[in-house]
Amino acid sequence: MTLSSETAPTARTPRGIHRAWGVAAVAGLTIVVAGAFSTMPGLLLTPLHEEFAWSRGSIGFASSVNMVLYGVTAPFAAALMDRFGIRRVVACALLVIAVGALLTTVMNAVWQLVLFWGLLVGLGTGSMAMAFAATVTNRWFVRRHGLVTGILASAGVLGQMVFLPLLAWVVDTLGWRPANVSLALGALVVGPLAWLLLRDHPADVKLKAYGAAEFTPKPAPVPGAARRAVRVLREAATTTPFWLMATAFAICGASTNGIMWTHFTPAAHDHGMPTTVAASLLAAIGVFNVAGTVSSGWLTDRCDPRRLLAAYFGLRGLLLLFLPLMMSPTVQVPMVGFVVLFGLLDLATVPPIIALCRAFYGEDSAIVFGWVNAAHQVGAALIAFAAGVARDLLGSYDTVWVAIGVLCAVAAMLSLTIRTRPAAQQSETTRPVHC
Known part of the structure; x- marks a missing residue:
């Protein structure tokens, strides 16, 4: 498809x-709202x-379903956007998570928590994960591609950081139902904005992508994108590096989303720390x-990503081993040090893994x-469930921290x-410095 001389001038930015x-x-903004749901x-x-006398294991199972669906949905989200467009997918996803959050306020059985929070909210938030950020960046930006990718990738953490202390205060003073209603209302407000202001492609408004030299027509829908995602998985699964990275990243999910974002607040509360204080510590981790x-x-561009991963995991493991000794009713200096160091290491594994892929x-x-x-989300899901069961059986999380x-x-x-x-297969521009 080419542009005629009559239509070409309208393509200018x-x-x-x-x-x-x-x-x-x-x-x-939509990623920030989706990120807020992961704090709950x-x-x-x-x-x-x-309130319901449900076991922590059964509640953790609902969180596990949410995390698994969040991870499994992500590879297919881009395929859905290629087929139906960004606006439709995002607007529907926001509606789904709003409905799921609202339905939890009238539930009376644990299977309903699994259905409403695990299934609906998991599917909705998974549709607005990294695949969404990558799709927007790839379509709309030629210049500043890395900058925009980094900003959108950190938007989910920003949602956690901004909303966590506020939601903790709402839960502490008004109850958990108003907190869920607040999240649902946020999704319902952002949904129409996404529908009105998002566009699937620059060609929809007769513009070139930012930094592009030429106008690019909007591509036709790609019905086979989902099949490609499955094919790529099947091919990658025959290679050893894929399984090594997937296993390591599953442990990464277990040691972050699975234990920290799901069980740190109740674990700190077991030691007498107020919920709002524990939530503020998690928010501070998000800052770092x-x-x-x-x-x-920056380091991944200059160092061997394998050694960086090893260093990050090793330091993270040491922090978690000593975390039970740092728990107390008030925030002490060791806990402040833990928050800073764990925050620096929490998402640091992502750039080296992307570089290896x-x-x-x-x-x-x-x-x-x-x-x-x-795999990261599957690891997170397994530990979210197992840690709840361990707390029910052992009466504390201490063993869980050591195991992780x-x-x-x-x-x-x-x-x-x-x-x-x-080395012969690597170009001089891509070969890292083995620091």
Whole structure:
């Protein structure tokens, strides 16, 4: 498809702020709202246990279903956007998570928590994960691609950081139902904005992508994208690096989303710390996430990503091993140190994993990373459930922290066993410095 001389002038970008930045801003807002939903499981565990007498294991199982669906949905989300468009998928996803959150306020059985929060909210938030950010960036930006990707990737953490203390206060003073209603209302408000302001492609408004030299017509819908995602998984699954990365990243999910974001607040509460204080500590971890991720990206360009992964997992494991000794009713200096260091390490594993996927799988690396990230969520889900069961049986989380610390040591060793391509197959521009 080519442009005629009559239509070509309308493709020029007008002076002023490019429409792409507005699309990115709306996309970031939707990711922030979706990120806020990931903060709730840790805040819901104790209130639901006290009100319904449900076991922590069964509540953790609902969170596990949510995490698994969040991860598994992500590789297919881009395919849905290629087929039906960004606006439709995002608007529907926001509606689904709003309905799921509202339905939890009238539930009276644990299977309903699994259905409403686990299934509906998991599917909705999974549709607005990294695949959504990558799709928006790839379509709307040629220049500033890395900057926009980093901003949108950190938007979910921003949602956790901004909303967690507020939601903790609402749960503490008004109850868990008003907190869920507040999240649902936020999704319902952002949904129409996404529908009105998002556009699937720059060609929809007769613009070039930001930084593009030429106008690109809107591509036709791609009905076979989902089949490609499955094909890439099938091919990657025959290689050793995929399983090493997937296993290490599953442990990464277990030691972050699975235990910290789901069980840190109730664990701190077991030691007498107020829920709002524990939630504020988690929010502070989110603040240091941004600095840690940016620094890790800078290091990944200069160092062997395998060694970076090993260092990150090793340090994270040490922190978790000593965490039970730092728990107390008030925030002490060791806990402040833990928050800073864990925050710097929390998302630092992402740039090295993406770099390794790119080194081994080339053009399919984004899809492969999507599946590796699905393993991350599966690991998170298993620990979210297992930690709740362990708390029910043992009366504390101390054993869980130690076990996860040992698993991090295993992940560090797995990272070092990933074999890089022979030097002859690497270009001078992509070969990292082995620091």
